[in-house]
Amino acid sequence: MRRLYVIGIGAGDPEHLTVQAINRLNEVDVFFVLDKGKEKADLVRLRHEILDRYVTRPYRLAEARDPERDRTPADYEAEVKAWHGRRVDVYQGLITGELRENEVGAFLVWGDPALYDSTITLLNAVQERGIAFDYTVIPGVSSVSVLAAQHRTTFNRIGTAVQITTGRRLADGWPDGAADVLVMLDAHCTFTRFTGEDMDIFWGAYLGTPDELVVSGRLADVAEEIVALRSQARERKGWIMDTYLLRRN
Incomplete structure (x- = not known):
């Protein structure tokens, strides 16, 4: 069975990580990173800094481009739903293409995964498509x-x-x-x-x-x-x- 961690990494300071989060980082075989473009390269750079600082075992990185969306749509809810659909495709591709059986993967989530973040919703949608994996959520500093x-x-x-x-x-x-x-x-x-x-x-x-x-x-x-x-x-x-x-x- 593939396993995943959804790890809250705090609001920006690498020292926001909890002991629990650091321990789980060191169980991961592949970290999934979503590229949000040049403007938000800082967000990817912080994730690399966290891995360099805290992870002491070998790991792989699997990167994918986060789909774009219309920021000023006529129908906000419809646009967000369509965007989430495109993101589910990306998440499914990462899990099925990059995570081997019996391996552990992780998404590093800004702040806390429970507060205005869609990672949990997207992973549930991937599971609803019949993709088999289990996941655990690690809370973070919001x-x-x-x-x-x-x-x-x-x-x-x-x-x-x-x-x-x-x-x-x-x-x-x-x-x-x-x-x-x-x-x-x-x-x-x-x-x-x-x-x-x-x-x-x-x-x-x-x-x-x-x-x-x-x-x-x-x-x-x-x-x-x-x-x-x-x-x-x-x-x-x-x-x-x-x-x-x-x-x-």
Whole structure:
């Protein structure tokens, strides 16, 4: 039986890896790496750095190009489903073409595999096609955990609820019953819609990496600074991964 690990590798700092993750890395025969193009070469480079630092046994690398998708589709859900279908094809090809019987393979997942990552969903879809393998998920340090740590704050306050959502969902309005909202995957600085309200923001980009940026303060006071900083960083690096906590006062 082929076996796989889905290993959370943290938000960017190689020291985010848990002891469990390092132990599982040293059981792997082949690591699967998805190339996301030149703009995101840093993401592949970090994975190589992690392997160089922690793996002490021989291993193979199997690389494939991550399929492109339309970032501004007319039908978002339909486009994501079609993209996932293309990614399932890639995952199936890697598993059947590169992982031999009785070997162990691994996907190294940014942050934590349970939080806005599709690897588990894609592997389940490969299994539904009749491809036989077993897999185990190793949790990792998420970007929202690093965000809270860098700002020395918490996700929630006493007796209040916190919600994790996306910029796309936040654009539909503030979540009911939430006093604190953690926002991921926001390409449009949706927080600017709330500058007229009494809120604080805790923002971070490239968390855990040498390029890390963090800003916090009253939303109305720092929103423009974050928008400018984000734009400059994206232009400089070609990509950006950021997240933020909005807190109603």
